Amino acid sequence: MNGLVNAALGVLSAALYGAFCYAIAKAKNDESFDGLKFAKFLVIGFAVGALSSSLEVDMGTVEGMSVVTLFSIIVDKIAGAITHRKK
Numbered sequence: 001m002n003g004l005v006n007a008a009l010g011v012l013s014a015a016l017y018g019a020f021c022y023a024i025a026k027a028k029n030d031e032s033f034d035g036l037k038f039a040k041f042l043v044i045g046f047a048v049g050a051l052s053s054s055l056e057v058d059m060g061t062v063e064g065m066s067v068v069t070l071f072s073i074i075v076d077k078i079a080g081a082i083t084h085r086k087k
Helices: 002-029 035-055 059-063 066-083
Strands: none
Touching: 002 035, 002 059, 035 059, 035 066
């Protein structure tokens, strides 16, 4: 059960951080909301929280691991493949 709680905390922290970053981008560049980018952020937050629980380390340590960067790239590529529209 602790793993699920950490995964939920990962999603919550990703949502808060994503909302904060969007607010800054909106104020600086009048950037429009990108739902796909936000969803990818939530998936990565879930993975960081779950991995944190399974490795029994804090989320900050997990974020510093190169595997999170690799996972972020994989999530980005999968999302791009799913939403890709042929011309």
